[in-house]
Amino acid sequence: MSATGHARETPPSAGRRRWWLPVLAVFLLLPLLIAVASGTAAAEDTESPEWGNATRGNATTIEVSLYDDGGSLDTGTIQATDFELTAGRVENVSVASINASGANRTGVRVSLLLDKKLDTDNVTVSLRDTGSITDEAGNELPRESVTVTGMDSVVPKYQSFEVSRINSSTARISVGIHEPIQQLRVSVGGPSIDTLNLSGFTERTGNTVTYTRTYTFPEEGKYSLLLMSVTDENGNGNSFSRQQTFLYDDSAPNVTITGPENTTVGKSVTFSAAETTDDQGVDSVRWQVGSDTILTGKNITVAFASPGSHEVTVTAADSLGNTATVTRIVSVMGNGTSGNVTVRQLNATTANVSLNGTGQTQRIQPPQGALVTGQNGTLERLAVSFPRNESATLTIRSRRPGPAFAAATGHTGVSQFDVDHGSVRAEDATFTFTVDRDALAAVGAEPDAVTLYRNSDGWTPLTTDIAGRSESHIIYRADAPGLSTFVVGIEQTAATDMDAEAATTDSEPSPSEPATTEIRTAESGQPDIVVTNATAAPSTLSPGDRTVITVELENRGTASGDHNVIVALNTSILTTRTVTVPAGEARTTEFARSVPENRTGELTVDGQRVGNVTGDSGGLPIPALPSIGVPNPLSLWPDGIVGTVLGGLLGVAVGLYSVLKALAIYLGY
Template identity: 70%
Template sequence: MSAIGHSRVTPLIPGSPRRWLPLLVLLLAVPLLMPIATDTVVAEDTEPPEWGNATRSDDTTIEVTLYDDESIATNTIQADDFTLTAGRVENVSVTSINAAKGNKSGARVSLALESKVDKNNVSVSLRNTANITDTAGNELPDEAVTATGMDAVVPKYRDFNVTRVNSSTAEITVETHERLDQLRVSIGGASLDTLNISAFTERTGNSAVYTREYTFPEEGEYSLLLMSVTDRHGNNNSFSRQQTFLYDGTGPNVTVTGPRNATVGEPVAFSAAETTDGQGVESIQWQVGDDTILSGENITVAFASPGSHEVAVTATDPFGNTETVTRVVSVTGNGTVGNVTVQQPNATVASVSVNGTGQSQVIQPQVGALTSGPNGTLERLTASFPSNESATLTIRSRQPPPSFATATGHTGISRFALDNGAVPTADVLVRFTVNRDTLAAVDAEPGAVTLFRNSNGWTPLPTEVADRTESHIVYRATSPSLSTFVVGVERVTAADADSETATTNETATSEAAANGISTSESETTETSTPEPETQTETAGEPDIVVTNATAAPSTLSPGDRTVITVDLENRGTASGDHNVIVALNTSILTTRTVTVPAGETRTTEFARSVPENRTGELTVDGQRVGNVTGDSGGLPIPALPSIGVPNPLSLWPDGIVGTVLGGLLGVAVGLYGVLKALAIYLGY
């Protein structure tokens, strides 16, 4: 019996056509999907990448942009691909940029340099071995782009020198490794000045040399400090290079010893050994007459003829300053014209025989004074007698007449009575001494002494202090002719009297006129060794040191303000100037010139703010007074070029290539899903 109304179900047999149906669908889908991917490629990329520009990012980084219609193959960019006209590329970092130039994409390449460069314009180009391409394989052409403003190297010090031209002028030289736009030299001393580049002459070669001549306005010691320099691109550097210059325009102080009278053929000695100069005596030269030149401190000469002969000595110091003194020597010969004979029967009387020459003749014995009294001594006389006329003089030391005080109002302390007969005389110079005890007895100062001449009454004569000894005061006075002379003293208080000072240049005028020589000659030749109390001004040198320097506060951060106190002591024997230098590391923050008298101490203060972004040791003349640190308590680390780890997604290419790869990846994922489902369905 068969069942009616039920259809027969046939089971699926493995290997039947239904099993391969999904595989057939997959095989049909692949050809259909291929046009989808291939349709996205519009055309083949044959255009090479192109250069953009180069710009300065910082002192050691140059940014270079590259462009392409599609995209740059950033993995082909290496540090060794680039060459620079100055410096070397240490490493690179690359960043992709979109729509950087119109519709073009590209890359920004950061070239990190090994160090700062000393050129303002740096050109970037490709090495011969470089191979930078776009994603289609087109190579970047060999061209060049230039970054400006790259010079970040400060001028380097080569030399700072001050060379003497003459006693008051020096040549100042500054040398650096490159040309400068500005320099500053500070001058301190007897006067202050600041020099800039405007007056310097530039000479370039392997280095840049700047020179100028500078004339110092007044005598003294100067300190020249090279403060700072700036190159043509604005990089500046500070220095603390110092030189000194001494402006000495004063000649030596010439002292001559030797006779004023000589005999024909007699050897006589002259010496300038006591000549002095603050910087030393370089040379001494003598001229005797018109044609005899001798050198050395001491000379010996013999005059061949009678008459007046000049002996001139010139001393030169190390700076070329000279001073000349001339001595006139009266030479006589064998009792003829010009002969002066002095006989002294006792200390109070002298008899003199003179053969006149018409010129000044000195009346003085070979040893000692002419005449001496209880309160005064006549040392010598100088006078002119008529030529070829003989004269006989009698000189006596006596007590002054009582009428002298009444007639003059002065106390007479000594009288020199002269009898020269009827022989006329002129240009008389009287040199005499007075005991200090005598002046003290009448309560008088040295300046109260006056020599009076008896000529129809007592006439005061110009009288000056010529020299001083421990027991005597030496005077000189001028008179129109020989006569009887009295030494008078006016009673004055110490406050009104002349102080006992060294003889001035003007004191030599009268005696010089009588001897026919210049004032400067007389000043030297008539002066003996001064007494100790007149030598109050002695040559010395300053010795200034910084004894203490502090900063409050001493621990600072950049931008903080501090007060620096500096104590200076002069341990020398003369006043001087010291240039105090406050510096941060090797950079000068400020300077100040402080004058310190001998044996004294001076204090000066500086109120300064530490520059921003600067750390290190704060010093005064090289002595540390504080520290400047950053917020972390240490020195800041200079910023390095940013070299980050790239985001993996950022490596996915942009543009049409990225679109194609994205489409293919999507197809592959879809196929993987179909195959996986089919495998599950079939039981794999």
């Protein structure tokens, strides 16, 4: 015992202190042995990971399963940039472990988070060329692919809904959608109701998928057409409620004509159609006085130059082209003054005229038909001035020209008109005559090769103009200083198609003497106007830039019509213009337009792309510079299995050294 009365501790002997040190060393080296064993097992894993299946998670998520035998996938190697899709873009990924059937088999579910909803039903997922996914043994996922179905979640987008008239009761209905559809519903309401579906429409693909059909309304009245809904081929539906109207009006105007039924030569009289009515309104009023005078307007004032029965015809049309015509017979009596003109036709080639001069131009024409008629040409009428209060008697004959005319002028004579007016002075004569087209074709001449010649101390050509045309003949007008013998001469030219000249517009009659004007019937048929070319200069623009768009249109139909040219940026209309194109003709129109600020996309004309608006500054691209960094000191450390084993051994050695040093300190070493 010690001096204090306590028992004295005896230090353990050396043999007793050291017997458990080997046990402690084995215990501390056990994790190292396990790590070496597991590293050896990992080193034996040579199987590559496998693709599983791909399924739809939601509208913006694709779930892809990946599996590995004999080890685990290295989830740190799974990045969004590893995956490539046939539609859409992977914005982010998330990885979760899944239970895989079979021993020693592990798996993960990779959720591919997309940047937006897809407009495609089937999407194929694969690795990018630069992508790499490995397991912990370094085996790479093969470059294969999997396909997911049911990803289309974008509803059909509205592009256009138009109802255009074909005739009074029939319309062309057109629906434009951004993608093909499998269901369509158009509601028709009005005097009768109907519902239209896709079965009656024809599909035409392009920048916009267009569905068209013709529809005939069963009874007159105003109709409302409503584009209700569409469904695409993958079952995505959308409702629009876009409305158009159509008026079925087959009723012609109720024409009322007012004015005298009797008048005298030279007296101004007024005729009116102001009381004409139509339930849709009167759009136009057209008058024909006699055989050749055409006037427009609700009211007209005319004076008849010769006695006899004259027809006054009025035709009224509504806005839909329905017309009605009324004719009034007006009896014109001589006024017993110096203005009287009397025409007596002995036969087709001879006419006698008696008149009292007025000092002004007087018109010589029978109540009906032409003045005199020849084999190839006809003198329709004659206007001439005789001295005031002097009586004149004229004899007008049509003959066949003799060979002397051709020898003197080098022209072929078609018709000869002899005008014998006695000794009374005649001035300022105007001849209106016709030449048969067959006569022109017989000598291979164009219509403008015709000239009227006057025989006055030799043959003198007169200024001759085309005044009108018909299918069978050409109408001419020529002025002469007096009366004598006249011959219609034709200069022979190369044969051409005479019918091509029929398209020229008739000349307008002068105020003093109405010209013979061809009365054309109302147009029949349908317009068919197409945009044949559209360009933009410049075609590559930035927001705010200005461009000039040129549009060429052609009417391939049989009637004149209007076409609404639409200039759009993506689906937004920038401007429109209505262009009228006659049947068989072409027209060109131009738009000068600035692109709105902060807007990009395709610039189109009627859906046809003519340019692009981009946000680029237009400068040359600057290549990205490589990043410059300080080398990692551990970058030389070996990776893979060797690196793992060496790293484990180093960690265990450091840990064992620390424990042994602490124990030695505790034991007093």
